[in-house]
Amino acid sequence: MPQTRLTVLSGPSGVGKSTVVAELRRAHPEVWLSVSVTTRKPRPGETHGVEYFFADDAEFDRLIESGELLEWAEFAGNRYGTPRAAVLDRLAAGTPTLLEIDLQGARQVRASMAEALLVFLAPPSWEELERRLRGRGTEPPDVIARRLEAGLIEMAAEKEFDLTLVNTSVQDVCQALIALMAEADN
Ligand SMILES: Nc1ncnc2c1ncn2[C@@H]1O[C@H](COP(=O)(O)OP(=O)(O)OP(=O)(O)O)[C@@H](O)[C@H]1O
Numbered sequence: 001m002p003q004t005r006l007t008v009l010s011g012p013s014g015v016g017k018s019t020v021v022a023e024l025r026r027a028h029p030e031v032w033l034s035v036s037v038t039t040r041k042p043r044p045g046e047t048h049g050v051e052y053f054f055a056d057d058a059e060f061d062r063l064i065e066s067g068e069l070l071e072w073a074e075f076a077g078n079r080y081g082t083p084r085a086a087v088l089d090r091l092a093a094g095t096p097t098l099l100e101i102d103l104q105g106a107r108q109v110r111a112s113m114a115e116a117l118l119v120f121l122a123p124p125s126w127e128e129l130e131r132r133l134r135g136r137g138t139e140p141p142d143v144i145a146r147r148l149e150a151g152l153i154e155m156a157a158e159k160e161f162d163l164t165l166v167n168t169s170v171q172d173v174c175q176a177l178i179a180l181m182a183e184a185d186n
């Protein structure tokens with residue numbers, strides 16, 4: 001089976017990346033989403049090995065030093081990284097493969113895998129982004145402020161991506177994303 005092209009989905013915190021990816025995987029279970037490692041504490045309902053592999057700082061340091069991460073970044077006070085081997089195995093097997101990561105991680109993927117498809121997920125407006133992030137209710141106000149600060153930087157980097165999808169409708173974004181992934185492999 002041919003090697004597939006890696007797809008990366010990025011965008012500011014609260015734009016709806018996880019929501020879009022969950023819908024995409026519901027409708028297209030053949031797509032494989034990388035499970036990242038993070039030093040962030042689990043939110044209620046999150047399970048080790050499902051949303052994330054939750055790690056302490058020492059374990060994260062070890063993963064960096066051993067070269068086991070394809071990319072990693074510090075985001076709003078926590079570290080996040082993509083386990084390298086699982087991604088390379090899936091790509092080699094021809095599995096449609098998706099990363100949901102921040103801007104710093106997307107830049108690292110671009111540097112190491114020039115052929116990757118980088119998709120920027122944008123909010124319909126800044127006000128709607130704030131509404132979604134606050135409405136999710138998973139972070140205290142100081143963390144929301146840090147995430148919005150990072151969001152300003154992410155929004156300014158939109159042009160670095162191959163294309164932008166505006167998350168007005170989760171269904172529409174999923175359809176566009178799956179079409180892009182199929183196109184990228186042809
Ligand atoms: N198209 C949409 N219309 C309205 N609300 C949406 C839409 N997409 C996502 N949301 C809502 O916005 C909130 C943030 O979504 P989500 O957690 O998926 O964002 P995220 O980009 O993954 O955030 P983070 O980067 O912080 O993990 C959630 O409450 C979700 O239900």
Ligand SMILES: Nc1nc2c(ncn2[C@@H]2O[C@H](COP(=O)(O)O)[C@@H](O)[C@H]2O)c(=O)[nH]1
Binds near residue numbers: 011017080102104
């Ligand atoms: N560079 C990376 N960024 C990642 C990775 N996994 C997730 N993320 C991004 O972190 C923020 C915050 O996520 P949250 O779950 O705490 O809300 C968000 O932008 C994610 O896309 C990763 O492996 N590398």
